[in-house]
Amino acid sequence: xxxxxxxxxxxxxxxxxxxxxxxxxxxxxxxxxxxxxxxxxxxxxxxxxxxxxxxxxxxxxxxxxxxxxxxxxxxxxxxxxxxxxxxxxxxxxxxxxxxxxxxxxxxxxxxxxxxxxxxxxxxxxxxxxxxxxxxxxxxxxxxxxxxxxxxxxxxxxxxxxxxxxxxxxxxxxxxxxxxxxxxxxxxxxxxxxxxxxxxxxxxxxxxxxxxxxxxxxxxxxxxxxxxxxxxxxxxxxxxxxxxxxxxxxxxx
Amino acid sequence: xxxxxxxxxxxxxxxxxxxxxxxxxxxxxxxxxxxxxxxxxxxxxxxxxxxxxxxxxxxxxxxxxxxxxxxxxxxxxxxxxxxxxxxxxxxxxxxxxxxxxxxxxxxxxxxxxxxxxxxxxxxxxxxxxxxxxxxxxxxxxxxxxxxxxxxxxxxxxxxxxxxxxxxxxxxxxxxxxxxxxxxxxxxxxxxxxxxxxxxxxxxxxxxxxxxxxxxxxxxxxxxxxxxxxxxxxxxxxxxxxxxxxxxxxxxxxxxxxxxxxxxxxxxxxxxxxxxxxxxxxxxxx
Amino acid sequence: xxxxxxxxxxxxxxxxxxxxxxxxxxxxxxxxxxxxxxxxxxxxxxxxxxxxxxxxxxxxxxxxxxxxxxxxxxxxxxxxxxxxxxxxxxxxxxxxxxxxxxxxxxxxxxxxxxxxxxxxxxxxxxxxxxxxxxxxxxxxxxxxxxxxxxxxxxxxxxxxxxxxxxxxxxxxxxxxxxxxxxxxxxxxxxxxxxxxxxxxxxxxxxxxxxxxxxxxxxxxxxxxxxxxxxxxxxxxxxxxxxxxxxxx
Numbered sequence: 001x002x003x004x005x006x007x008x009x010x011x012x013x014x015x016x017x018x019x020x021x022x023x024x025x026x027x028x029x030x031x032x033x034x035x036x037x038x039x040x041x042x043x044x045x046x047x048x049x050x051x052x053x054x055x056x057x058x059x060x061x062x063x064x065x066x067x068x069x070x071x072x073x074x075x076x077x078x079x080x081x082x083x084x085x086x087x088x089x090x091x092x093x094x095x096x097x098x099x100x101x102x103x104x105x106x107x108x109x110x111x112x113x114x115x116x117x118x119x120x121x122x123x124x125x126x127x128x129x130x131x132x133x134x135x136x137x138x139x140x141x142x143x144x145x146x147x148x149x150x151x152x153x154x155x156x157x158x159x160x161x162x163x164x165x166x167x168x169x170x171x172x173x174x175x176x177x178x179x180x181x182x183x184x185x186x187x188x189x190x191x192x193x194x195x196x197x198x199x200x201x202x203x204x205x206x207x208x209x210x211x212x213x214x215x216x217x218x219x220x221x222x223x224x225x226x227x228x229x230x231x232x233x234x235x236x237x238x239x240x241x242x243x244x245x246x247x248x249x250x251x252x
Numbered sequence: 253x254x255x256x257x258x259x260x261x262x263x264x265x266x267x268x269x270x271x272x273x274x275x276x277x278x279x280x281x282x283x284x285x286x287x288x289x290x291x292x293x294x295x296x297x298x299x300x301x302x303x304x305x306x307x308x309x310x311x312x313x314x315x316x317x318x319x320x321x322x323x324x325x326x327x328x329x330x331x332x333x334x335x336x337x338x339x340x341x342x343x344x345x346x347x348x349x350x351x352x353x354x355x356x357x358x359x360x361x362x363x364x365x366x367x368x369x370x371x372x373x374x375x376x377x378x379x380x381x382x383x384x385x386x387x388x389x390x391x392x393x394x395x396x397x398x399x400x401x402x403x404x405x406x407x408x409x410x411x412x413x414x415x416x417x418x419x420x421x422x423x424x425x426x427x428x429x430x431x432x433x434x435x436x437x438x439x440x441x442x443x444x445x446x447x448x449x450x451x452x453x454x455x456x457x458x459x460x461x462x463x464x465x466x467x468x469x470x471x472x473x474x475x476x477x478x479x480x481x482x483x484x485x486x487x488x489x490x491x492x493x494x495x496x497x498x499x500x501x502x503x504x505x506x507x508x509x510x511x512x513x514x515x516x517x518x519x520x521x522x523x524x525x526x527x528x529x530x531x532x533x534x535x536x537x
Numbered sequence: 538x539x540x541x542x543x544x545x546x547x548x549x550x551x552x553x554x555x556x557x558x559x560x561x562x563x564x565x566x567x568x569x570x571x572x573x574x575x576x577x578x579x580x581x582x583x584x585x586x587x588x589x590x591x592x593x594x595x596x597x598x599x600x601x602x603x604x605x606x607x608x609x610x611x612x613x614x615x616x617x618x619x620x621x622x623x624x625x626x627x628x629x630x631x632x633x634x635x636x637x638x639x640x641x642x643x644x645x646x647x648x649x650x651x652x653x654x655x656x657x658x659x660x661x662x663x664x665x666x667x668x669x670x671x672x673x674x675x676x677x678x679x680x681x682x683x684x685x686x687x688x689x690x691x692x693x694x695x696x697x698x699x700x701x702x703x704x705x706x707x708x709x710x711x712x713x714x715x716x717x718x719x720x721x722x723x724x725x726x727x728x729x730x731x732x733x734x735x736x737x738x739x740x741x742x743x744x745x746x747x748x749x750x751x752x753x754x755x756x757x758x759x760x761x762x763x764x765x766x767x768x769x770x771x772x773x774x775x776x777x778x779x780x781x782x783x784x785x
Contacts, residue, residue, distance in 0.1 A: 088690035099685030113689040375722040473619035505630030
């Protein structure tokens with residue numbers, strides 16, 4: 001039914017159409033649609049259980065969808081014959097719990113996927129890993145194990161690890177929720193830097209300040225639908241829907 | 253169904269037991285003899301039957317087994333008796349040894365640790381031989397002669413590894429109580445003995461129960477070792493049954509399978525109960 | 538070397554401590570062969586029980602209900618019945634049901650030796666425990682770690698090989714260590730089916746030379762040594778695999 005299409009850069013890089021997702025009998029996404037342009041920074045906010053994490057997990061096929069279509073650079077995700085490797089080369093994901101591989105050093109964590117999955121040359125991968133660690137400001141931590149790093153440092157290694165696959169889109173699933181306030185900032189600075197370099201970023205976050213400063217578009221979800229969306233300036237000052245206003249008044 | 257693996261010295265912290273929502277089919281029997289167990293019982297029986305069917309002209313295996321069941325059952329009860337007595341002796345001595353392992357006197361600690369390690373790391377059969385050969389066959393107190401039968405020696409022999417394992421269980425349980433308990437009671441001017449008996453040990457009993465029950469199941473299964481050193485219990489009787497039936501080769505597999513079944517029926521419920529208690533007391537990470 | 542052995546003869550003459558395994562060459566050879574048999578039996582059973590454990594753990598994750606049930610049944614059966622009875626079942630029960638073959642002397646004999654059945658029986662016994670150990674190790678690897686690997690593009694097999702198994706192994710190691718030590722101790726059961734391992738040979742020696750106390754002590758020392766060596770090797774391995782900051 002759903003077909004991949006030939007994608008050109010003027011089309012949205014991620015195109016979500018009428019996505020429905022249920023866990024058993026519980027419908028979590030009830031018809032979500034959005035278009036994300038290349039280089040855009042999108043923040044998805046909303047109360048717990050509204051389906052925002054589920055949505056971005058559907059984008060990189062960690063959860064399957066029952067109905068609808070998700071096109072990532074023209075590649076249809078809701079397709080039984082989907083080549084998951086192709087998808088994951090385009091989309092990188094960073095999780096709330098960092099999920100670094102505890103048995104590998106920081107450098108090895110970053111190097112693992114390009115080496116094992118993409119089969120790239122070791123010397124090149126190592127050099128790139130070093131530069132990525134430098135980029136997230138963790139030079140000197142190459143041989144540290146995740147157990148020896150703080151939460152913020154682990155999250156930055158996780159970001160570097162996803163970047164090692166050279167994705168075109170980065171997904172961030174509440175990546176600062178498990179961190180204490182001082183370390184939240186160091187991670188947000190890293191993400192902001194990525195955004196400024198032109199990476200398409202989709203973030204699920206509670207950090208309203210960050211959203212206001214960096215996002216191009218903000219989407220508010222509640223009970224499985226997108227209630228309202230808009231650029232930060234209209235969204236925060238002039239939200240029209242009462243649900244949105246209630247959520248914002250509670251959060252800000 | 254997830255099983256919780258705990259080592260004998262890593263004892264879990266006590267949590268409040270969660271009340272279970274009753275579902276249809278939940279009765280006391282359902283816990284131990286659920287569909288899966290019944291299935292295996294049936295499978296076991298059918299193996300016996302299957303073997304029995306293969307014979308013709310001779311008395312069927314099933315008839316033979318049923319004929320000898322009363323005798324074998326008496327033997328099995330003897331094994332249970334040995335297990336009870338060994339467990340009793342082993343638990344009492346092991347508890348004492350365990351308490352000695354946390355003594356404040358270094359020589360007592362070192363000595364009891366050495367004894368525990370020695371008996372823990374020796375094969376049970378070697379310890380059994382040790383008891384059989386090294387213990388005298390009778391005691392003499394003055395003019396009175398008290399005979400020391402083989403099976404009593406076996407009880408003592410088996411109680412040695414039980415003692416060592418109980419010692420480790422007790423030590424492990426005590427060590428798993430947070431230091432805060434000792435500190436709080438000490439600052440309330442409890443003596444060490446009072447600390448131990450009124451505060452620490454009462455918290456330990458529940459933690460010690462699952463590994464202790466597990467040990468009992470292992471001990472029960474170990475009682476058959478006594479047949480090797482000449483004690484007449486169920487395995488010895490099985491050999492005699494086989495001889496009485498003229499040494500039929502087709503009888504042996506079903507006969508031993510039959511005994512396996514009995515031990516299974518005795519030990520499996522214990523193991524399930526242990527798992528249930530462990531789950532109740534386990535820490536969720 | 539001879540002088541070393543003869544010292545024990547002197548010891549016997551002077552103190553009555555009779556260690557024939559040193560000064561008597563026949564007993565010495567017997568004893569060493571028994572010791573080596575125990576080591577060989579232990580190594581074989583160690584190896585096969587680990588293979589059985591891995592196979593069982595893998596099959597337990599199967600989608601087929603009956604595969605899972607059969608594995609579960611195997612585990613419960615071998616864990617809740619005496620290993621000695623299992624061994625008798627194999628050696629006296631199963632072995633006689635198999636066809637007889639001609640042995641090297643031209644007589645008909647059982648197809649497999651008692652050493653074979655001891656290995657089979659003990660491997661299945663220890664294997665049953667290993668399945669649970671390996672299963673718990675695999676389950677201890679957090680779902681989220683597997684997800685992270687999936688999100689990076691690893692296939693299922695790659696996730697298992699590079700992420701799950703190395704972590705699961707570290708979790709298993711203490712329990713596996715415990716189980717392997719038990720296995721070495723359980724090899725003494727082979728005595729019951731006349732496998733000439735350490736206990737059997739020692740029994741023969743003390744029956745011949747009437748030196749039970751001395752042989753008992755020697756036996757204990759030997760098993761302490763074997764168990765001690767195994768524990769030391771496994772602990773060193775555990776230490777070398779330890780990850781800083783992981784698992785406490």
